[in-house]
Amino acid sequence: MRLTITVLLVKLLVKILRIFKSGGTSLPGKIAAKIYPNILSVISSRIKTVFVTGTNGKTTTVRMITGILKAHDIKYITNKSGANLQSGITTTLLNAMKLNGRFDEEYAVLEVDEAALKTIAPLIKPDYVVVTNFFRDQLDRFGELYTLLSGVKEGLSSCPNTKLILNGDDSFCASIGKDLPNEAYYYGTRIAFGEYKEGSVSDGRFCIYCKAEYLYRHHTYGHLGDFYCPECGFSRSYLLTALSETPVLTDKNTKILLSIGDPDNKENVQTIEGTIPVPGQYNIYNAMAAITLSKVFGFDPKKSVEALAGFEIGFGRMEDIRIGNKTLRMVLVKNVVGFDQALELFISQNKPYPAAMIINDLTADGRDISWLWDVEFEKLGQVQEVVPAFFTSGLRGEDMTVRLKYAGLDMKKVRLIKDYNLLVDKGLAITPENGYFYVFPSYTALLDFRKLLVRRYGIKKFWK
Amino acid sequence: MYSLTICHLYPDILNLYGDRGNVIALQKRCLWRGIDVGIQNISLGRPFSAEQCDILFIGGGQDFEQEIMLEDFYKQHEEIKRYVENDGTVLAICGGYQMLGKYYETEEKLIELPGVINIETKSSKKRLIGNLVFEWVHNQTGESYRAVGFENHSGLTYLGEGVDPLGKVVKGFGNNGEDGYEGARYKNVFCSYSHGSLLPKNPHLADYILSCAFKKKYPDAPELQELNDREELEANRSMIKRLLK
Numbered sequence: 001m002r003l004t005i006t007v008l009l010v011k012l013l014v015k016i017l018r019i020f021k022s023g024g025t026s027l028p029g030k031i032a033a034k035i036y037p038n039i040l041s042v043i044s045s046r047i048k049t050v051f052v053t054g055t056n057g058k059t060t061t062v063r064m065i066t067g068i069l070k071a072h073d074i075k076y077i078t079n080k081s082g083a084n085l086q087s088g089i090t091t092t093l094l095n096a097m098k099l100n101g102r103f104d105e106e107y108a109v110l111e112v113d114e115a116a117l118k119t120i121a122p123l124i125k126p127d128y129v130v131v132t133n134f135f136r137d138q139l140d141r142f143g144e145l146y147t148l149l150s151g152v153k154e155g156l157s158s159c160p161n162t163k164l165i166l167n168g169d170d171s172f173c174a175s176i177g178k179d180l181p182n183e184a185y186y187y188g189t190r191i192a193f194g195e196y197k198e199g200s201v202s203d204g205r206f207c208i209y210c211k212a213e214y215l216y217r218h219h220t221y222g223h224l225g226d227f228y229c230p231e232c233g234f235s236r237s238y239l240l241t242a243l244s245e246t247p248v249l250t251d252k253n254t255k256i257l258l259s260i261g262d263p264d265n266k267e268n269v270q271t272i273e274g275t276i277p278v279p280g281q282y283n284i285y286n287a288m289a290a291i292t293l294s295k296v297f298g299f300d301p302k303k304s305v306e307a308l309a310g311f312e313i314g315f316g317r318m319e320d321i322r323i324g325n326k327t328l329r330m331v332l333v334k335n336v337v338g339f340d341q342a343l344e345l346f347i348s349q350n351k352p353y354p355a356a357m358i359i360n361d362l363t364a365d366g367r368d369i370s371w372l373w374d375v376e377f378e379k380l381g382q383v384q385e386v387v388p389a390f391f392t393s394g395l396r397g398e399d400m401t402v403r404l405k406y407a408g409l410d411m412k413k414v415r416l417i418k419d420y421n422l423l424v425d426k427g428l429a430i431t432p433e434n435g436y437f438y439v440f441p442s443y444t445a446l447l448d449f450r451k452l453l454v455r456r457y458g459i460k461k462f463w464k
Numbered sequence: 465m466y467s468l469t470i471c472h473l474y475p476d477i478l479n480l481y482g483d484r485g486n487v488i489a490l491q492k493r494c495l496w497r498g499i500d501v502g503i504q505n506i507s508l509g510r511p512f513s514a515e516q517c518d519i520l521f522i523g524g525g526q527d528f529e530q531e532i533m534l535e536d537f538y539k540q541h542e543e544i545k546r547y548v549e550n551d552g553t554v555l556a557i558c559g560g561y562q563m564l565g566k567y568y569e570t571e572e573k574l575i576e577l578p579g580v581i582n583i584e585t586k587s588s589k590k591r592l593i594g595n596l597v598f599e600w601v602h603n604q605t606g607e608s609y610r611a612v613g614f615e616n617h618s619g620l621t622y623l624g625e626g627v628d629p630l631g632k633v634v635k636g637f638g639n640n641g642e643d644g645y646e647g648a649r650y651k652n653v654f655c656s657y658s659h660g661s662l663l664p665k666n667p668h669l670a671d672y673i674l675s676c677a678f679k680k681k682y683p684d685a686p687e688l689q690e691l692n693d694r695e696e697l698e699a700n701r702s703m704i705k706r707l708l709k
């Protein structure tokens with residue numbers, strides 16, 4: 001009875017909040033937890049749960065997983081990317097629950113904030129946890145990487161039956177599999193891709209067990225790659241899914257060749273060609289995470305890879321908005337490695353496209369913007385002859401301008417425009433026909449910017 | 465032609481909060497004035513030489529990685545001490561600042577440090593996190609300036625005899641959140657808890673540090689020429705306005 005009332009109340013609250021166009025996803029969950037403290041434990045046993053956590057790629061990976069489920073006609077629930085804390089997850093689950101206390105859906109695929117996992121995992125005891133990667137990120141919120149990682153391990157230590165899907169190329173993720181008794185499945189690369197630069201390993205350079213410096217058989221980006229410790233021997237485990245040939249990256253998609261193993265029979269390896277319909281090196285890892293999970297579900301990997309080709313990117317890292325015959329391409333930037341990758345994508349175009357960097361410093365963005373000094377804006381120098389303008393904006397637009405000045409860019413091309421409307425006008429005005437206007441916003445800047453685009457161009461709303 | 469060498473201590477380990485922005489700022493502000501700059505990265509196992517350094521920069525790192533580097537730092541500290549006593553210019557931020565002291569005390573242990581300057585740090589349970597504004601005075605001109613940055617530390621630092629604060633806290637915590645002081649000054653050593661990075665949007669402080677190094681190497685050279693700091697000062701002012709309203 002108490003459950004029915006709580007479910008009813010949450011559904012009602014969600015409806016009311018939507019009427020007032022407040023995308024608020026946390027309040028109903030908070031209230032539910034007040035009236036029914038162990039509600040998450042009670043309801044989560046009634047549906048198969050998948051957590052996706054880690055620093056980068058959570059939202060996209062969730063999207064890819066749900067895309068694969070959809071291709072198999074399996075019903076699922078998922079949370080909005082902003083609702084990845086306990087209250088938002090509670091709201092998501094209760095709002096989907098029927099009044100009889102059951103779910104119509106088979107899976108709940110949930111993005112979970114990596115710092116919140118510690119408290120959420122013991123409550124829900126998820127069936128599967130996918131960990132994408134760990135990079136330094138918003139240190140004012142998450143603290144140091146090692147503390148964050150211990151928290152994740154602590155949270156998972158109460159879930160011995162949870163199956164883990166881990167990025168084998170990331171020594172932090174791999175250490176989760178080593179330290180916990182859980183069944184663990186890994187994905188990673190058998191060849192290098194991306195442009196590895198000497199000194200680019202700034203996180204996880206030293207063995208987490210013995211502090212010796214890791215060596216690599218090959219690198220991809222950041223600290224990712226086929227690492228091993230020369231002292232204690234800690235290294236990658238068997239990869240269930242592996243990228244086996246150099247991927248072909250274009251500005252629209254990525255062609256990959258995967259070899260997918262069989263946990264029961266390591267000899268039984270399938271080689272599958274696929275296309276990820278979004279650019280960016282990081283999406284190769286996201287795709288492999290989703291494929292590995294689907295293999296652990298027992299799906300035919302071939303069908304999963306095919307499903308990815310039809311994957312539609314939504315509210316996530318990158319979004320294209322057609323305005324007339326021009327495209328405004330928004331790429332969310334949250335941390336050093338993400339911004340570096342976004343710039344890499346922009347530079348690889350080498351076209352006369354304008355770019356805008358919109359940096360806020362609210363809690364969800366990270367209040368400390370020092371990390372902008374670790375992003376390689378210097379490499380924009382390669383394209384500044386062709387790029388018509390670099391706009392800066394946001395609460396920290398002034399800091400962004402200073403960063404570009406010290407990156408050695410021609411200051412005649414750098415313009416601070418605080419007003420988003422004006423920024424859109426100016427940017428699109430100098431975007432060539434059939435070309436792109438690249439916008440790199442921090443998280444809350446993305447939300448604001450998107451609101452403006454909804455108002456001006458009537459694109460689909462955040463709340464569908 | 466004039467030239468300065470900036471030595472960056474453990475840039476591959478002490479690199480947590482974008483502190484390399486300080487090195488970039490010093491470098492660019494030299495180059496814009498026609499002063500040649502060499503940057504020397506001093507990683508583990510590479511000796512620091514006082515004779516080959518005009519500005520020593522030390523940033524902060526994660527606890528796990530700082531431990532790895534301490535052993536090496538012990539081997540370097542005598543040369544660094546000699547450099548400091550001989551009026552060498554140093555900028556040390558956060559973990560780098562703490563490292564120059566006599567010890568770092570946590571609940572479990574006391575980490576003895578070489579004591580390049582007379583300061584002590586104790587860890588606290590609460591992390592001091594947030595935007596930081598402090599006022600500092602240019603010793604030569606007597607003018608005061610407001611610097612803005614971001615602090616994130618759990619160590620509380622206390623200055624001993626002979627060491628002056630870098631400035632007074634206007635907003636934020638500073639050294640320990642108690643005595644109202646931020647950072648440390650000893651001879652030509654500048655220490656601060658401010659990330660941001662500190663120097664790019666506090667150009668007066670950047671030039672003050674630069675001029676210490678420049679005058680030591682070229683005592684007869686003219687003063688550093690003025691630069692156009694429009695963007696830097698705008699970034700400084702806009703943050704101070706937001707924080708102090």
Ligand SMILES: [Zn+2]
Nearest residue numbers: 207210229232
């Ligand atoms: Zn080891």
